[in-house]
Amino acid sequence: MRKMAFLSLALLALLGFTGPAIAAYPEKPIKLIVPFGAGGSSDMSARLITKEAEKLLGQSIAIVNIAGGGGGIGTLEASKAAPDGYTLLWQHKSLITAFHTGASEINWDNLTPISNLMLFNEVVHVHKDNKDIDTLEKLIAKGRANPETLRLPVQIGAGAHFSALELEKATGVKFHIIASGGDTDRLNEQLGKRADVVFQSITPTLPHIKAGTLIPLGVGAEQRDPGLPDVPTLTEQGYDVVTPFNIGLYGPAGLPADVVEKWDQISKKLMENPETQKEMAKVSLFPSYMSTKDFRVHLKKLNDNLHDLAKTGGLLK
Amino acid sequence: MFFLEHIGLGLQLVLQPSVFLLILIGTAIGICVGTIPGLTAMMAIAIAIPITYSLGPMQGLALLISLYVGGMTGGLVSAVLLNIPGTPSSIATTFDGYPLAARGKPGKALGYGIAASFLGGGFSYFCLLLLAPTLAEVALSLSPFEIFAIVMCALVMIADNSQSSLSKALTAGSVGLFVGTIGPDPIVGVPRFDFDSPQLSGGFVKVSILIGLFAIPQLLSDVRHAHEAEKTIDATYRDILPKLRELGQSAVNLIRSSFIGTLIGLVPGVGASTAALLAYNQAKLASKHPEKFGKGARDGIFASEAANNAVIGGAMIPLLTLGLPGCPAAALLLAGLTINNLIPGPLLFTNSPDITYGFILAFMVSNVVMVGLMIILIKPFAMVVRIPKYLLIPPILAICVIGAYVTNNRFIDIWVVFGFGLLGYWMKKHAYPLAPMVLGVILGPIAELHLRRGLTASKGSFMPLVNEPVCLVFLIISVIILVYPFVREHSRKVHLAQSDADGSSAGSNRGGA
Numbered sequence: 001m002r003k004m005a006f007l008s009l010a011l012l013a014l015l016g017f018t019g020p021a022i023a024a025y026p027e028k029p030i031k032l033i034v035p036f037g038a039g040g041s042s043d044m045s046a047r048l049i050t051k052e053a054e055k056l057l058g059q060s061i062a063i064v065n066i067a068g069g070g071g072g073i074g075t076l077e078a079s080k081a082a083p084d085g086y087t088l089l090w091q092h093k094s095l096i097t098a099f100h101t102g103a104s105e106i107n108w109d110n111l112t113p114i115s116n117l118m119l120f121n122e123v124v125h126v127h128k129d130n131k132d133i134d135t136l137e138k139l140i141a142k143g144r145a146n147p148e149t150l151r152l153p154v155q156i157g158a159g160a161h162f163s164a165l166e167l168e169k170a171t172g173v174k175f176h177i178i179a180s181g182g183d184t185d186r187l188n189e190q191l192g193k194r195a196d197v198v199f200q201s202i203t204p205t206l207p208h209i210k211a212g213t214l215i216p217l218g219v220g221a222e223q224r225d226p227g228l229p230d231v232p233t234l235t236e237q238g239y240d241v242v243t244p245f246n247i248g249l250y251g252p253a254g255l256p257a258d259v260v261e262k263w264d265q266i267s268k269k270l271m272e273n274p275e276t277q278k279e280m281a282k283v284s285l286f287p288s289y290m291s292t293k294d295f296r297v298h299l300k301k302l303n304d305n306l307h308d309l310a311k312t313g314g315l316l317k
Numbered sequence: 318m319f320f321l322e323h324i325g326l327g328l329q330l331v332l333q334p335s336v337f338l339l340i341l342i343g344t345a346i347g348i349c350v351g352t353i354p355g356l357t358a359m360m361a362i363a364i365a366i367p368i369t370y371s372l373g374p375m376q377g378l379a380l381l382i383s384l385y386v387g388g389m390t391g392g393l394v395s396a397v398l399l400n401i402p403g404t405p406s407s408i409a410t411t412f413d414g415y416p417l418a419a420r421g422k423p424g425k426a427l428g429y430g431i432a433a434s435f436l437g438g439g440f441s442y443f444c445l446l447l448l449a450p451t452l453a454e455v456a457l458s459l460s461p462f463e464i465f466a467i468v469m470c471a472l473v474m475i476a477d478n479s480q481s482s483l484s485k486a487l488t489a490g491s492v493g494l495f496v497g498t499i500g501p502d503p504i505v506g507v508p509r510f511d512f513d514s515p516q517l518s519g520g521f522v523k524v525s526i527l528i529g530l531f532a533i534p535q536l537l538s539d540v541r542h543a544h545e546a547e548k549t550i551d552a553t554y555r556d557i558l559p560k561l562r563e564l565g566q567s568a569v570n571l572i573r574s575s576f577i578g579t580l581i582g583l584v585p586g587v588g589a590s591t592a593a594l595l596a597y598n599q600a601k602l603a604s605k606h607p608e609k610f611g612k613g614a615r616d617g618i619f620a621s622e623a624a625n626n627a628v629i630g631g632a633m634i635p636l637l638t639l640g641l642p643g644c645p646a647a648a649l650l651l652a653g654l655t656i657n658n659l660i661p662g663p664l665l666f667t668n669s670p671d672i673t674y675g676f677i678l679a680f681m682v683s684n685v686v687m688v689g690l691m692i693i694l695i696k697p698f699a700m701v702v703r704i705p706k707y708l709l710i711p712p713i714l715a716i717c718v719i720g721a722y723v724t725n726n727r728f729i730d731i732w733v734v735f736g737f738g739l740l741g742y743w744m745k746k747h748a749y750p751l752a753p754m755v756l757g758v759i760l761g762p763i764a765e766l767h768l769r770r771g772l773t774a775s776k777g778s779f780m781p782l783v784n785e786p787v788c789l790v791f792l793i794i795s796v797i798i799l800v801y802p803f804v805r806e807h808s809r810k811v812h813l814a815q816s817d818a819d820g821s822s823a824g825s826n827r828g829g830a
Contacts, residue, residue, distance in 0.1 A: 038363035039642075039649035047367065064726045065363075068519030070506045076515055077727065103506040105515060151774065157506045179504045179773040180461075181586070181766075184641050184648075188585055191639060192457035194774065207640050207662020283655055317507075 025259055026059040031087045035074025037067040041183070041203065041283070045118060045247055046090045048279050049270050056266045070094055070158060072104025079106045081252045085259035088114070089250040093159040096303050100310040101157035102317030108299045112255035115267040116248035116290035116298065118280060121221045122163055123228065124199045125214045127190055136217045136237055139197060143173030150196040153180030153189045157315055160186070162306055163199050163220060163243040165313040170239040190214065201245065202227055203284040220244070227284045246288055246302075248295060264292050324446075327674030330375045331682050339376050340383040340679060344686045347387020348694065352395050352403045354528050355720015358388020362649040366656070374657035375675050381653045382676070383683040385646055386438065389589065389626055390687050393430040397618075398423055398701050399713065401532045405523065406589030406625040408755060409597040411531070413610060413617030420613055423550055423699040428557035429618040431691045432564065433571060437623030438684045440575035441582065441630020445637075446677050452631075453638040456583035461771035462781045464584055465764055466791035471595040472760040473799045475753035482748075483802055489749045493757020496521065503766040504773070516729050525721040525733040526758050532717045533738025534745045536710050543707040550699050557695050563615060570600050570616050571623050578624035582631020585643035586766070589628040590759055596624030598798055607805065630680065637661050637673065 032050070036042040043065060050061045066074035071094040081087035089111065098104035126133050133139040133150070143150050152175035154161040161177070168175060175197070180189045187204050189195040191213065198205075202225060208214040209228070218234040219225045220243035234241040249263055270276055271287035280286065290298055310316040330336065343365075350361045361384040369377030392407035397414035410430060417426040444452060459467075475490025476483065499510045500520015508518035551557075564571070574596035581592035600620035601610045610617050633650075635641040640661040642648040654661055654676075659669055666673050701709065721734045741751055775781050782788050 037645060038359070039645055039652055044652050051367075066726050068522075068725065069501050069508065072501075073519035073725075073727075098506070101506060103501060103508070105518075155506075156504050176776070177773070179770050181770070184643075185585060187639075188457065188635075188641055191641075192459070194460060204640055207660050207664055211663040213663060282658065 025085055025262060026057060028086060029060045029062055030057070030085070031081075032061050032063050032090055033074050033078045033081075033087065034063055034065050034090045035067065035071040035078070036065065038065045041120070041201065042071075042090065042092065042247070044283060045120075045280075045285055048283075048285070049117065049276060052270055052273055052276050053266055056269055070098045070103045072098045072106070075104055075106045075111075078250065079110055079252055083112070083252040083254040083256070085251065085255060085262075087252065088263070090247065091250055092245045092247045093162070093302070093306075095250075096299070096306050097157065097159055097162055097310070100307055100317065101315050103157060108250075108303060110253055112251040112253055112260060113292065113295050113299055114249040114251060114255070114260050115264045115292055116246050116288060116295045117267050117271055118285045119244040119246045119288040120201050120203065120283075120285050121219050121225045122160065122199055122243050122245070123202050123205060123209075123219050123225070123231065124167065124197060124217045124234070125190070125205055125209065126197050126217060127193060128213055128215055129193070130196060133196065134215050134217075136234075136239075139217060140171045140173055143171070143175065147174040148176045151176045151178050151194070152197050152199065153178045153186045153195045154199075155179070155181050155186075158182075159243075159245060160200055161313070161315070162309050163241070165309045166220070166241050166243055167199055167234075167239075169309070169312070170234070170241045199243075201284070206284065225284070226281065226286060244288070246290075246298070247285075248290070260292055323670040323674045324678070326671040327676075327678050330671060330675035331379065331678045333375070335373075336375050336379045336679070337682070339372070339380045340683050340686055341690075343380045343383030344387040344683050345690055347384040347389075348391035348394075348687070348690060349387075350384070351388040351391020352698075353720055354395055354401050354403055354532055354717050355524055355722075355724060357404050357524075357646075358385045359646045359649060360723065361388055362646055362653075366649060366653055369653055370656065374659070375672060375679075377657060378650075378653055378672075378676055379679045379683075381650055382679045383686070385629060385650070386626075386680060386683040386687055387690075388646075389438075389629055390431070390434045390622075390691065392625075393434065393622055394427065394698050397426045397430060398698065399532075400535045401713075401717070402527065404589075405527055405759060406593055406628070407621070408527070408531075408590055408752070408759075409593040409621035410618060410625075412597065412621070412752065413612070413614045414621075416611065417613030417615075417618070418702065421551065422556070422613075423702050424553070424556045424695060425551055426613070426618060427691070427695050427699065428559055429615055430622045431557075431688060431695075432559045433574070433619040433622035434626040435684055435688045436564075436571050437575040437578055438626035438629060438687075439681070440572070440623075441579040441627040442677065442680045442684065443630075444579050445630040445633050445680070446674075449634050449638050452579075452583055452634045455580075456585075456635045456641075456643075457639070459584055459787070460781070460785065461767040461774065462785055463787045463791070464587065465767040465771060466782065466788040466795070467581070467584065467595075468587060468591060468760055468764045468767065469795040470791055470798065471591045471598065472756060472764050473795045474594055474598050475756050476799050476802050477750075477753065481750045485749045486753045486802075489744060489751065490753035490757045493754035494761040495757075496526065496754075497758045497761035498765070503762060504769045521733055521758075522721070522725045522727075522730050523759055524724045525730040526737050527755060528717045528721050529734040529737025530741040530751050530755055532713070533734065534741040534751065536714055537738070537742045538745065539706045539710055543710070544705055546703050546705045550702060554692070557692065559615075567616055567619050570603070570619055573599060573603070574620040574623035575627040578627025579631035581624070582628035582643065583634055585635065585641060587763060588644055589625040591763065592628045593621040593625040594756065594760070596620040602798060602801065633677070633680070637665055637676070638663065 078089035099107040190198045216231045220241045271289040350356045392404035395403040396407040396410040400415040402408045414426045511517040577596040578592045597620045600616045632647045636647045642651045
């Protein structure tokens with residue numbers, strides 16, 4: 001017993017002397033907060049890269065799911081953590097949308113943005129039985145003639161709602177926006193024919209597009225989505241609707257520059273890894289690495305755009 | 318022929334020694350996880366997913382499936398023995414499971430639960446195997462208004478006054494409904510009733526409230542009998558296994574509850590706790606001896622456990638045929654399937670029939686393994702009631718606190734446990750029933766969500782509630798359930814004199830048809 005006590009004391013002393021300032025970052029496991037529940041698309045995207053990131057980092061990464069408030073709760077927890085690089089945040093567009101709708105109190109500039117890693121795209125689709133709107137022209141023509149009639153399910157105030165607002169802005173169609181919840185719920189409403197047009201992330205729609213049940217009318221991206229190479233983008237069809245969900249890495253405000261730089265490099269290497277790319281493609285995720293500098297420019301622009309959309313859509317807090 | 322051929326190939330996949338071994342391990346771990354309040358099957362699956370990367374597809378899926386099956390069943394153990402539901406889906410099991418165990422028959426109570434779990438699960442897996450496409454159509458056809466009406470059938474149970482006066486039940490239920498509204502508005506996501514505290518803006522974690530209300534008051538009242546323990550328990554196999562006669566008498570109840578569970582499983586976002594409560598309610602309504610419910614009725618345990626396990630098979634139907642996960646556990650299984658290049662949806666059965674049937678058969682095998690394991694484990698589990706309370710309370714409390722924390726990884730959730738624990742203790746002392754409050758907290762938000770979704774689709778009109786036939790039927794059932802306690806209150810006095818003489822076991826309860 002006494003031997004054990006002595007040993008642990010010695011160990012404690014040793015730890016005390018090595019202190020955090022001397023050793024190179026990281027010297028202990030890192031907590032990565034995912035502000036959404038386990039099993040969701042955000043959670044899966046984080047879990048895809050941790051194994052490889054652990055190798056590059058030489059430390060283990062613990063994913064901690066803190067769900068609630070449309071991502072706002074986990075974001076809040078991350079913002080309150082010590083800015084020592086041992087608590088990081090995995091977030092996408094909802095960081096900014098939740099701030100503007102009043103669901104969350106933290107925006108991108110209350111954190112230290114590190115880098116962007118990947119993205120997924122959204123597709124506009126209709127049910128195959130909805131013959132009078134099965135092309136983009138028909139949809140827009142009918143929508144313009146009958147404002148607030150075509151049912152478009154969204155999660156109010158979430159990213160896809162902003163995408164719908166962007167679609168409205170570009171096409172001049174006023175949809176009948178219905179509240180249906182997340183991706184699964186919206187797909188459910190479309191397959192159950194309680195919706196007319198859905199603008200949502202591609203992954204869950206793929207099997208139905210392949211089976212011919214859903215007809216894709218356009219992807220909200222600059223370039224065609226690798227998962228749907230035959231589907232033209234909305235931009236190609238003359239409507240400037242670009243709505244990718246960029247997923248990136250953040251830290252609490254005041255994160256040291258060396259930590260930011262280390263993670264920026266790791267992010268770049270991760271997205272260049274063909275194995276990781278292969279795993280990501282299975283769930284329609286694609287690399288879209290942005291360096292710290294580019295990421296911040298991107299966020300600022302995105303923030304202004306989403307703020308304006310929130311204002312026109314009546315979502316602003 | 319196509320069908321039988323692929324079932325045969327699927328069976329070969331499942332009965333490989335490595336797959337079977339993983340089912341055995343997964344089911345055992347699942348049962349243990351389900352037993353611990355706060356830990357759910359979902360967490361076990363989330364932790365196991367990275368492990369499945371290195372296993373073969375069938376091996377990995379079998380592990381996830383068996384964790385799910387075991388986790389759903391394990392919840393009944395703590396519900397019965399400690400009056401603390403191990404998972405939210407076992408809330409309704411505490412109503413009769415614990416009273417029966419408290420009468421010195423924990424083995425019998427567990428036995429009823431296991432039999433019902435097995436039969437309910439089995440029923441739903443056969444539905445999955447044989448009727449998946451048809452039932453998927455049913456799932457798709459339900460509108461938000463219809464889902465609201467179905468949830469209302471379970472929610473009106475807050476007016477149940479079998480344990481106290483109607484006014485106290487309704488008060489507790491209303492408090493629960495209010496607590497359920499704290500946090501983000503379900504439609505627009507903006508915080509409400511959060512008293513401007515960012516800590517409250519995300520709402521309470523339901524599991525913390527559940528543990529607080531069920532576990533803490535129970536443990537606090539147990540402290541008063543800290544040196545007591547049961548002397549004898551019924552844990553011989555003869556005591557445990559329900560007799561065929563008992564199953565026969567409850568056949569209608571078992572089938573109805575399994576059907577309710579499967580149906581609720583199909584509906585996205587409603588969940589096993591609703592299914593169990595709904596089935597319990599229907600069993601009570603149909604019973605010839607509703608007064609025995611809440612006092613250790615066999616049919617109460619049967620209804621709850623058959624329904625919550627039947628949810629599993631039901632939930633797999635929209636997942637496999639449409640790629641629509643209706644609950645967090647299903648979402649994780651979807652991830653597990655995707656990792657292995659199996660994309661659920663209309664083409665799954667044609668593209669990879671063998672492994673898809675293997676997937677379904679793995680549920681069935683796990684169901685059988687579950688019964689075997691539970692029968693072996695019943696004796697050690699039931700021994701828990703022979704441990705003096707002063708040795709039992711501290712570890713249970715510790716486990717509850719850990720369970721509340723790991724659900725969402727926030728320290729405040731532990732304070733929520735203690736806050737609601739003290740409230741629950743006060744309520745218990747003043748004869749306010751806890752179950753209506755928990756129902757309000759869990760079901761209130763589900764009902765509100767679907768009603769308000771429906772209202773955005775109908776542009777604010779409530780007419781679909783009476784125009785859609787399914788809505789109307791379920792709302793009428795809800796009204797009957799709501800009025801029923803008033804009628805019973807009236808007739809209770811008449812029964813009171815007779816029921817004094819009735820001290821026999823729940824085995825004499827011939828209700829259920």
